[in-house]
Amino acid sequence: QQQVKQSPQSLIVQKGGISIINCAYENTAFDYFPWYQQFPGKGPALLIAIRPDVSEKKEGRFTISFNKSAKQFSLHIMDSQPGDSATYFCAAGSTAGGTSYGKLTFGQGTILTVHP
């Protein structure tokens, strides 16, 4: 129940295309869903995050879509650029107590390659 399942494992898109990464969770106590971006040799960095009271959040070319009933959320990268090539992690956490309180459970990661 602690798992966050992420797909695809890897993704190749052309410059200007749309990159879509999906995540699903089981634990209904999760109420915070961030996405982290990791470049080779670096630590992960927060990209964008959403809480379940909204169904979509957009920041620049990055959009999170959230479907509470399906327990799924996804990251859309519009107009993908070669500089977006990185590993993307979805994560989930709980602010409301329980065994997931105060910690993030990460998905398995998606290696995104954007070809010029």
Added chain:
Amino acid sequence: DTAVSQTPKYLVTQMGNDKSIKCEQNLGHDTMYWYKQDSKKFLKIMFSYNNKELIINETVPNRFSPKSPDKAHLNLHINSLELGDSAVYFCASSQDLVGLGTQYFGPGTRLLVL
């Protein structure tokens, strides 16, 4: 200015040795974490501390012992290193206990056990 720093960046050692990794954050955060990232890039929390108090202790072998001398530092000591300990270890910090605003990660320590 580096927000979360770790030393060393690389660590190559023999099985059975004891080693330590140090972490410091200058963000004034109350909560610090240790994560392990394996060869498949899977990222898993190991420990978290809030104001020097252990909060999260995942199912980590007791060969791993975190120590927080003050809220700006969280060190990780590993006894009797095993081949399976080879991974990248990340320190992170966040402003509060819940820690779900933003976690700031360090650059990682790449540990290779031979």
